Amino acid sequence: MKNPLETIESLVESVFGAITPDQHKRVIKHSEAYRSFRAKALSQRSLIERLADSITSVFGNIGFAIFHVIWFGTWLAVNLGLIPQIPAFDPFPFGLLTMIVSLEAIFLSVFVLISQNRESQVSDLRDEVDFQITMQAEQEITKLLSLVTEIHDHLGIIGKHDPELEKMMQKLDPNKLEKEIVAEVDGSDHKIL
Numbered sequence: 001m002k003n004p005l006e007t008i009e010s011l012v013e014s015v016f017g018a019i020t021p022d023q024h025k026r027v028i029k030h031s032e033a034y035r036s037f038r039a040k041a042l043s044q045r046s047l048i049e050r051l052a053d054s055i056t057s058v059f060g061n062i063g064f065a066i067f068h069v070i071w072f073g074t075w076l077a078v079n080l081g082l083i084p085q086i087p088a089f090d091p092f093p094f095g096l097l098t099m100i101v102s103l104e105a106i107f108l109s110v111f112v113l114i115s116q117n118r119e120s121q122v123s124d125l126r127d128e129v130d131f132q133i134t135m136q137a138e139q140e141i142t143k144l145l146s147l148v149t150e151i152h153d154h155l156g157i158i159g160k161h162d163p164e165l166e167k168m169m170q171k172l173d174p175n176k177l178e179k180e181i182v183a184e185v186d187g188s189d190h191k192i193l
Contacts (some may be wrong), residue, residue, distance in 0.1 A: 052114035
């Protein structure tokens with residue numbers, strides 16, 4: 001499987017031809033900048049967040065599930081008297097087991113929530129950066145369209161009236177766009193705000 005950098009480079013090569021060393025450096029720089037959000041977040045974690053991530057990664061695998069199946073099976077077998085060499089210490093209805101499992105579930109869910117909250121913050125930051133870059137790109141494209149139109153007019157090239165081009169040359173109003181999307185979503189009986 002290709003890494004993301006190779007995928008980006010092959011896409012650029014397929015569209016524009018061979019990549020120059022300067023273009024290669026820019027692709028690496030942009031790729032590293034995007035990845036750095038996660039790297040920065042990981043380096044700035046508190047002790048509790050590092051602990052939560054470690055616990056989540058250890059307990060979030062199939063080995064942990066297998067361990068619990070064996071542990072519960074052994075616990076039940078011992079306390080139901082199926083293993084006569086070991087005396088029952090938590091008879092039915094298994095109050096001690098219930099308490100241990102409940103406490104484990106509480107702490108594991110807290111650790112998972114801590115990890116998810118941190119990941120959500122990193123994702124929110126990436127989304128905000130993506131939004132800002134998209135808005136900047138939209139402004140640049142609108143400006144380029146205006147410049148091309150001016151060149152077109154300057155050269156005296158007579159073209160047909162293009163309402164789509166006129167619409168594309170208008171500045172995007174993110175607030176208006178948001179209201180339109182919310183109205184559309186509200187119309188479909190889904191509330192997002």
